[in-house]
Amino acid sequence: MIFQKYLAKHDLRDTPQRELILDAFLTLEEHISAEQLYDIVKRQDPSIGQATVYRVLKLLMEAELAREIDFGDGVIRYEHKYNHPHHxxxxxxxxxxxxxxxxxxxxxxxxxxxxxxxxxxxxxxxxxxxxxxxxxxxxxxxxx
Amino acid sequence: MIFQKYLAKHDLRDTPQRELILDAFLTLEEHISAEQLYDIVKRQDPSIGQATVYRVLKLLMEAELAREIDFGDGVIRYEHKYNHPHHxxxxxxxxxxxxxxxxxxxxxxxxxxxxxxxxxxxxxxxxxxxxxxxxxxxxxxxxx
DNA sequence: TTAACAATGATAATAATTTTCAATAGGATG
DNA sequence: CATCCTATTGAAAATTATTATCATTGTTAA
CATH class of the missing domain: 3.30.1490.190 (Ferric-uptake regulator, C-terminal dimerisarion domain)
Structure with missing residues (x-):
């Protein structure tokens, strides 16, 4: 809902790929890297490209639904931000x-x-x- | 001196390149990236390779003379560690x-x-x- | 001085991410 | 519903920072 509102407000389209990646992300409990998320999403739709996963994660950040965490190992991970207060x-x-x-x-x-x-x-x-x-x-x- | 001791203790050689890079690093006040340090060092010795700069920074870390800092912008910076306590x-x-x-x-x-x-x-x-x-x-x- | 091997510089390789671009597909409008 | 405009997509190339490779050079100790 929040994501859809964000898309509407910014004249962005609601596509099946975006829905799929969002759902996969929300289903996860722990933080995850773009590549890990791509692996999961690929199982449900092998035609999806990893650039799209990176792009959606960027959108989720802008929509305040995801937050980056960086343990300094060269990989950026993402965690839920909505309903998940700062820590x-x-x-x-x-x-x-x-x-x-x-x-x-x-x-x-x-x-x-x-x-x-x-x-x-x-x-x-x-x-x-x-x-x-x-x-x-x-x-x-x-x-x- | 500390670096030289570290080199001796680990059977590493004291080379002009290592000296040059160490001196350039110690002269700096602020934190610096490997590439910035390479630019500085290159002015004094254009024949120096950037791989050497990366290698010496790694040595400085091991010798406890440098410390990594990561602002999350994809570039690792280094700052003095010796005589420069935690902050x-x-x-x-x-x-x-x-x-x-x-x-x-x-x-x-x-x-x-x-x-x-x-x-x-x-x-x-x-x-x-x-x-x-x-x-x-x-x-x-x-x-x- | 010479054998052994550490160090160097150039370059290739890696790894994560971003950009490019031609093809596709939303979705507002008529 | 057809159409047009343009956002989106996937594949692949490009980027960026860093690391590994490797032939050559330099050092050191016998």
């Missing part, structure tokens, strides 16, 4: 496990840090990297 | 101006957030984005 990411350096976290005090302090330099904060990114319990156990138990 | 970045969405910031309370809270999920924090990245004073003034004054 940061806690990532395990060992196994890659990822948790969404928010700390309201940090959020408030970030605003203040920005203000103390004359900035009006618009948004931020925070990635916490560490080792999860499992990986720490493996590390101390296993050889070296 | 985060406050970036203006308007003009790109960048400030280094640290808030010890945020740092502490990050550790606690990680611990509350069973993680042992190893490092983090935090980018605060906003509008600086100048850009805000321009925005409210200028047309639209």
């Amino acid at each position: 940061d990411h806690l990532v395990c350096r060992g196994c890659g496990k990822m948790l969404e976290v928010v700390d309201p005090v940090i959020e408030e302090l970030q605003k203040r840090v920005a203000e103390s330099h004359g900035f009006k904060l618009t948004d931020h990114e925070m990635y916490l990297y560490g080792l999860c319990e499992d990986c720490r156990r493996k590390k101390s138990a296993g050889p070296q | 985060d970045h406050l970036v203006c969405r308007g003009c790109g101006k960048m400030l280094e910031v640290v808030d010890p309370v945020i740092e502490e809270l990050q550790k606690r957030v990680a611990e509350s999920h069973g993680f042992k924090l190893t490092d983090h990245e935090m980018y605060l984005y906003g509008l600086c004073e100048d850009c805000r003034r321009k925005k409210s004054a200028g047309p639209q």
Whole structure:
């Protein structure tokens, strides 16, 4: 609905490809790369091109339905934005496990840090990297 | 000196190219991309190859002399790490101006957030984005 | 000085993403 | 419903940043 409204407002057409990619994206729970999404969508319609997937992801960003996340590994991933409020990411350096976290005090302090330099904060990114319990156990138990 | 020690310890050779690139990097105050560094170095020695610049930056990382920063625009930049303790970045969405910031309370809270999920924090990245004073003034004054 | 091999520069390769472009297909209008 | 205009599509080429390859050069230690 939101996407359709966005399309209408911007004189863009509602095509079966766009619907398919949107549905596939919304069905997913976790963040996903353009290539992964292409793989999924291709199963339902092998004729779809990957450029279209990239194009739709860009549209979803503009429609505020998707948000980019970048762990710095050269691949951009996307996650839901609609009905999925802001949060940061806690990532395990060992196994890659990822948790969404928010700390309201940090959020408030970030605003203040920005203000103390004359900035009006618009948004931020925070990635916490560490080792999860499992990986720490493996590390101390296993050889070296 | 530190770089030379690192080279010696790892059975790597101290070459004029490595010296030149290291010096150019250390002379710089701000963060820089591999390509920008290549441009600078090329002026002093046009025969230098850009692969060497990429290779030396990798060495500087291993020697703890450089640190990567990634603003998510597809280009990796590097900044000094030696004698330049950890900090985060406050970036203006308007003009790109960048400030280094640290808030010890945020740092502490990050550790606690990680611990509350069973993680042992190893490092983090935090980018605060906003509008600086100048850009805000321009925005409210200028047309639209 | 010479054998062994690390380092270099040029270039090719990679990988993710974007652009190009000819063919196709929405959808408003008559 | 047919038609025209133009947005959209898929395939493939182009881009961009970075990495790998490889023949040649330079260093070092015996």
